[in-house]
Amino acid sequence: MTFSPQLEARFAKLLESYPAGRQRAAMIPMLMYAQDEVGSVTDELVEEVAQRVGVTPLQVNEVISYYTMLHRKPLGTYHVQVCTNISCLLHDGDRLYEHACQKLGIENHGVTPDGQFSIEEVECMGACSWAPAVQINYDFHHFVTPEKLDRLLDGLRKKQ
C-alpha cells in the first residue's frame, strides 16, 4: 500500500519507538493513524500493518475487534459522537443524542446515504465538566444544546 509521505514518516518513527524485537507495539497507533487516511481499516491495511510489524493478519484482526475506535467500515466524513454517560446524562445528553439521530435521520453506528455524517452514542470522552459534550471527528464541542448542534451540523453540510 502507498501512504502519504507524512504517514510514512510517522510509521518510521513509530517503529523506532519501541525496544528491538517489540515492533508489534506500533500496531495500534499505525492502525489509528492509517485509518484517518484510508477511511477505515480495510483488509489490505490489515495485511500491510501485519507485515510491517511482523505478525500475522489474524493477530491484527484479533486486536482490532477489541477497540471501539478501529472501524472496519467507513464512517461518514463527519463522525458525530454524542456522550450520554453520567455527567452528560445529567445535562440531558441522552436527549441531545436522540435529537442528533433525528436531525441526521440515522441510528447508532449509521451513516447518511450521502456519506457525509455518521453517528455514535459514545462513553465518557473526558469533557464531563463542560457537559453535554460532542466530538465530531477529533474536535471537542462543549456545552452543546440542540440548537448549537443544529448550527454545527448545518455549517459542516455547507462546507462540503
Added chain:
Amino acid sequence: MLYNEPSPLETRVLSRRFGMPDSESIETYLATDGYQAFLKAAKMTPDEIINEMKASNLRGRGGAGFPTGMKWSFVPRSSPKPKYIVVNADESEPGTCKDRLLMENDPHQLIEGVLIAGLAVDAHVGWIYIRGEYRYLIEVMDRALAEAYQRGWLGKNIQGTGFDFELYTHTGAGSYECGEESALLESLEGKRGVPRIRPPFPAVAGAFQCPTVLNNVETFCAAPPILLKGGAAFAALGVPKAGGTKLTCLTGHVNKPGVYELKLGFPVKQMIEEVGGGMRNGKKLKAFIPGGSSCPVLTAEECEGATMDYDSMAQRKSMLGSGGVVIMDEDTCMVKACLRLMKFYSHESCGWCIPCREGTAWLTKIMTRFHSGGGSQQDIGLLGDIAKNMLGRTFCPLGDAAALPMISIVEKFRHEFEDHLNGKPCPFEHSNRMVAV
C-alpha cells in the same frame, strides 16, 4: 485553553501555569522555574529522590491512591533489564477530565515529572499512553517533546548531567479497560487490553516484561513542584495521610461546573456551594459521587461534614477516586443514572472474567427492564445479590467498579426502585427537561 473560570478558593500548584500566555510553550515553562526540579534531582541520589516523594505523602491520582514514593521504591534498580516509565493518560473514568487540561496547558510539567521518575529508578525510556479520543493532545505532546529534544531537555546527556532519556507518545484506540495498569501495558505492547494476573506487579515485570513505573498524568505532574519546594511543603498542603492538592472535576447539577485544583481535605459542602456556585436552580442535593463513577454513591446526609480526602471518603465507605465529582440534584432519577452506569461497564468489560462479563450484562438487562416499568420486587434484591457476587472475584477492578455503585444505589435509594414497580412510568421523567446552558 481553559474551559471554565478559575475559583479564588483554588490552591494552584500543578495548574499554576494554566491561563498564562502560551502556557504550553517551553519558553513559558523555562521562564517559570521549568526544568529546575529536574536539575535539582539530577544532583540527588535515587534514594534521596524517592525519600522526597515519600515525604510529600503523594498518593496516586488515577484513582487507587497508592503512595507514589513507595511505588517507585519497588522498582529493582539493580536489575540488569532496562527500566521503563509509562504515563497513564488514558483518562476515561466517567466524570474525570483533568489530565486533559494538564497536558493541554502544561505539557512540559509532565515531561519533567517523567524525567524525575527516570532519575529515581534509573529508567531511560518512557511512553505516554494517551486515549484515542484525545488525538489533539498527541499533537500537543509531540510538539512539546520536539521542543524539549531541541533544547536539550530530552535525548542524550541532558543538560550535561550525563542522564539520557527518550520519551514517546502512544495512542490508545478506545477502551476504558486500558486505563487499568496491566491492561494498559498489554495495549502498549500491541495486544487486546486484557489485564494481567499479578504478581508480578509492573514495578518488577511491566512494559515488555521489564521493571516499570506506571503512574497517572497528575501524579507525574506533582513531581516537579515536590522536588522544587520539598516534599514537606507539598505534604503540608493536604491532610496528615495525604499530601498536596487534587485536580477536582465538578460535574453535574452545579452552577459552575469545572476543573478546580483544591487542597486535599477541602470540605465537600464548601466545594459545592462556593467553588461550584451552589446547586443549579436552587435544587437540593440528592446524591454525590466523590471521584468517578466507580465509587460508591453518597447521599446528601452522608456529605455532611465530609472532606475531599482518602480517609474521610473511606469512613463513608466510598473512595476519593480520580477526582471526577458527580453532583446529582433532587430531580435525578437514580434508577436511570444507575442504568446508564451499568450500560457503560457492560460495554467496557473486556470479557475475561465471567463475574464481570456476565454480571454487568445481567445488571444492565435488569435495570433496563426496571426503568421501563417492568421490574418486580424480587429484582431489587437480585440486583444487590448479583453485584455482591461480583465483588473481589475478578482479576482487575472493573468488576468491583460496576458492583460498588450498583450496591450503594440499590441500598441507599431502594425507595426509588420501588417507585418504578408495577408498570409505573418513571416518576422523574416530568422533571427531566432540557436546560439551556
